[in-house]
Amino acid sequence: MLFTFWRKLPAAFTLLLFGAAAYWTLSSLVGQLAESYFSYIGLNPIMITLIFTLANLVAIIGNKYVKQVKRWWGWSCWLMVTPLIYAGALLFFISSTAHFVTQWISWGLVLLGLFLGKLLSGVNEGMIDGTITALAPDSFKATTMSTMETIMALGFVIIFPMLGGIQSFLGYSWMFIVLTLLFIGLSRAAWIFKERWLELEQSMKEESVTKV
Structure with a gap:
């Protein structure tokens, strides 16, 4: 069953699945470390x-x-650009660790980053889960979602202890810096495969038009 699942997946969709899970x-x-x-x-x-209730x-x-974001950007552009926005949000956390920042300013910066x-x-x-389910x-729709959750769990088991170790030895600022670099790396990887994802997105649009 699992072998058949991976064999039937288009290569571009497999990349999207791993990218979305990452x-x-x-x-x-971001929320857990915050x-x-x-x-x-x-x-x-x-x-x-x-x-966190407000968040x-x-x-x-x-x-x-x-729906509006999907219409304006499309999910492929979203996956390429928004990791950089996350990196920008983490800059608020990094700035809050500076020694010259007062406590109130530090609190304000982390709130902006979290929100x-x-x-x-x-x-x-809705953007990523909806796209993965539709494609x-x-x-194998149920298998696809459970597979993505498994990949996410494995990634969490690897990355969370790594960031925790960095925080213990180097402090929160370096932990946030490393997480920022991971988001930038994810965005870079998304740009490398953007042509394949754009083709996948276009085929999805054509299929939806055909069904109508």
């Missing part, structure tokens, strides 16, 4: 809970605009 893994780490960092910079548990509301707002990341995550949920072979 993107989801990195983006989920939570521990908030405690480190002096926010109490009640404040952290309130902040989740921001993600819901982002999810409401999935921007959550807004992107809200769009990601997957009809007989």
